[in-house]
Amino acid sequence: MGIELHHLRGFLAVAEERHFTRAAARLHLAQPTLSRTVRVLESQVGAKLLHRTTRQVELTQTGERLFEELAELLPRLEAALHPVDRCAGLRLVFAGALSDGWLHAAVARVEESTGVRVDMLRRDDPLAELERGEADVALVWSRVSAVHMSAVTVMEEARVAAVGRHSVWADRGDLDWFEAVDLPLVVNTLSGATAPQEWAPEQRPRISARVSNIDEALAAVAAGRGVTIVPESVGRRYAHSSIRFVPVRRAPMAALSLVRPRQGGHPLASRFVEAALGAAGAVAAA
Template identity: 35%
Template sequence: MELRYLTAFLAVAEELHFGRAAKRLQMAQPPLSQQIRQLEKELGVQLFERNTRSVRLTSAGESFLEPVRTVLDDLDLAVRSVKAAGRGEFGRVTVGFAGASSHEALPLLTRAVRAAHPDLELVMRGQTYANVALDRIADGSLDLGFVRLPVTHLGVRARVIGEEELICALSSDHPLARLDRVPIGELAEEVFVSFPANAGSTVREATVQACVAAGFTPRVVQEAPDSYTILALVAAGVGVTLTLTSCQHIQQTGLVYRPLAGPGIRLQAALAWRADNPSAALRTVLAVAEAALPTPG
């Protein structure tokens, strides 16, 4: 089995989108698809369920994901250790992020770290919802995470790096799309598309809390693992959703965003880490982040 097949699998599994995975690997999409098909052929199992709108891991793919991460992490660590031995400098920091809502902050941090400390590696863990990231920071399996306040985990520190607002996303032909602002109470009879329940998504939590405060419980008829898929389903008319202002860069044909009427529902974005994490590399990244992602004044 070729190493590039494992690298291709990991990229697609974390992005859940062949186009973004190909861009991440700096290759064209057709060769990436071919590598995945060849890997599935060698394993004798289907790793992904894919159609024109979404990509999902099968149960076999789910079981394959963590072992592949371990193999690639161990191999990368061995190679880097050998190269770094002559320089006396080596470090890696694992970073959890949720995807769409980190699309601005994450590149700012990675570019700043790469420019200041080219031998320090950031290991990205995509599709890590905020509450899951906090759990993994607390148990030591993540060093740093993009999360949202409040942070209540014992021993976990956080620094605010921005503020986001909950907004409504609708199909362009939805009657409410004609409004400049959507009263949340008008969504009481609508069906929703959202993140999976109990998966650690603060957006799902904020959606439920906002709707309950308006006097109803949102009826979620379709769940999806990431904002890209959720908004594609909304554009297709499957339902409505509440999302964040940081996701408005996602533009789909037939999709519109509208602010909610009334006082804004705001969520604070933050970086979180374990206070007693002994990693010198983490301290270096946090110092870089102070300048790259300053706390708003």
């Protein structure tokens, strides 16, 4: 078959963007060139891969199957063709305190097996750092569904509410997720695990403050400006004399995800994700 890497890269970009113009810009190609590339691939495969209209691009059943395979295989192939630069460290970016020992175990495992340093960087907006190319892997408390990113859920946790010790909620044993409409919510807009959009429109809490990190969120709670809802491990790490952490009943689980680019990322990013999943699984099993 006369299929070459640029045919696969072109199809994968269109499948991720669902748009020829955006995909062509991403690959630094003219749109007619990208269209020809995809047509050649369809001819070689012997099947239609895309449904094109004037407004959108949709995958056929064959295209969807090929997309799922290439999204995993192509980054690995490109990594194999371009050996790791031993001087290029892997940049792991996170917000707030790092998670429990499983993450440090994954870092140590990758460093020992590859000789490549893993730099751990604290930033208020990990996903923005990843988008800008300032990081290789991001650790975030959210479920990420961007088509140009690969995200895996490492673990899930129950949620707790941080309430001021002298607030009207301090004497309660817990709070109910579906009573949140009565709460003034402090929202961490950059790296928080809880967003107002998680509630139905008629049940959403009132936003009392918007902040940029967990430290600002807890400072707002301590100052009496409302409550903030975080994963329970975050509550364990951020003990504060002016704050109580109480369980939130019927709350959906908070997801901790590792995110990396689908294309053009660090050759060891997928290996780090695999090591992290293994380390987290071992902790969960224990």
